[in-house]
Amino acid sequence: MIYRTIYLLIYLLMEVGATMTNRQILFTSRPTGEATAANFTLVEAPVPELADGQVLVQHLYLSLDPYMRGRMNDTKSYAPPQPLNKVMIGGTAGVVVESRHPGFAAGDHVVGMGGWQLYSVVGGSARGALRKVDTSRVPHSAYLGAVGMPGVTAWYGLTRICEAKPGQTISVSAASGAVGSVVGQLAKARACRAVGIAGGTQKCDYVVKELGFDACIDYKQHRDPRSLYGALKAATPDGIDGHFENVGGAVLDAALVRMNDFGRIAVCGMIAGYDGQPVPLNQPSIILTSRLRVEGFIVSEHMDVWPDALAELGTMVATGALKYRETIANGLESAPEAFLGLLRGRNFGKQLVRLA
Numbered sequence: 001m002i003y004r005t006i007y008l009l010i011y012l013l014m015e016v017g018a019t020m021t022n023r024q025i026l027f028t029s030r031p032t033g034e035a036t037a038a039n040f041t042l043v044e045a046p047v048p049e050l051a052d053g054q055v056l057v058q059h060l061y062l063s064l065d066p067y068m069r070g071r072m073n074d075t076k077s078y079a080p081p082q083p084l085n086k087v088m089i090g091g092t093a094g095v096v097v098e099s100r101h102p103g104f105a106a107g108d109h110v111v112g113m114g115g116w117q118l119y120s121v122v123g124g125s126a127r128g129a130l131r132k133v134d135t136s137r138v139p140h141s142a143y144l145g146a147v148g149m150p151g152v153t154a155w156y157g158l159t160r161i162c163e164a165k166p167g168q169t170i171s172v173s174a175a176s177g178a179v180g181s182v183v184g185q186l187a188k189a190r191a192c193r194a195v196g197i198a199g200g201t202q203k204c205d206y207v208v209k210e211l212g213f214d215a216c217i218d219y220k221q222h223r224d225p226r227s228l229y230g231a232l233k234a235a236t237p238d239g240i241d242g243h244f245e246n247v248g249g250a251v252l253d254a255a256l257v258r259m260n261d262f263g264r265i266a267v268c269g270m271i272a273g274y275d276g277q278p279v280p281l282n283q284p285s286i287i288l289t290s291r292l293r294v295e296g297f298i299v300s301e302h303m304d305v306w307p308d309a310l311a312e313l314g315t316m317v318a319t320g321a322l323k324y325r326e327t328i329a330n331g332l333e334s335a336p337e338a339f340l341g342l343l344r345g346r347n348f349g350k351q352l353v354r355l356a
Helices: 002-015 067-071 140-144 149-161 180-189 201-210 225-235 250-258 285-289 303-319 332-343
Strands: 021-027 040-046 054-063 092-099 109-112 119-123 130-132 169-173 193-198 215-218 240-245 259-267 293-296 326-330 350-354
Touching (some): 054 109, 092 140, 109 140, 149 180, 149 259, 149 303, 169 180, 169 250, 193 225, 201 215, 225 250, 240 250, 250 259, 332 350
Parallel strands (some): 193 215, 240 259, 259 293, 326 350
Antiparallel strands (some): 021 040, 054 092, 054 119, 092 109
């Protein structure tokens, strides 16, 4: 990793001064129903010269995440829609090539929201725009997954909303994904029973045999709501105290019925409805009769917890106590199809694009 970074930096420094070309993927049309590759356009543009206070970053990895699909809609949400004809939003990990900001130097390893492109010019003083990271024990890619936004999302939902305590049962949908896999492992570290829900035998085997969950339900084998509920009941004989929701739909319906009185549900995502279709609850009255706490959250609105969360997550990854899996597509041009595959559940673990 060190030699690769040095080689890359030398190459890039040789290019600085010459006209550098950036490759970018723009979001050029809003989908109606399912997103398609036609919603994106690959372009080239010169890398602009730096002004005082700016930093030039070359991206090594691009993060692909389900929230991006919601940002493609021109509807009211927790964040503004992705603008048309602009670089598609996305988290990135990379290395500083050139800096005109005193807080950053060429060779620094950084993470930020550089978007779907090879390079980004970032204001070094912009709050939260760029963060230096240590890659000596935690690799670049992990800062976009287990030790990044997905990991902190899992940490916040589990500790602040589900309020996991020893002996309790915690369930999580999309359990083999970047967020769900961390939820279950953090629950086990807190002496909880961890029950996952995932799609496919391979993913469920991974969740139980490699990540250490107590059980995992393959929803693809339980298409009927009664069957899904029966499988969840068998896996949660003492009911569910905290549920972490990434999907919605039939999975959430089944979890609601298994919730213990005064249970907590952290709603992180509703991927079942990202294409614009309504995802109604079958029995919303359970929220009242079981006196449940149901709370949606966006982890970027809770920056105060990030230092504590990252400290625990980083230590666990560095020591091997927290396992993670990645699906990596190669080259910027592969990003649209990799993103569409993510929305359809084709990835295994964290979906990334390797850019260099």
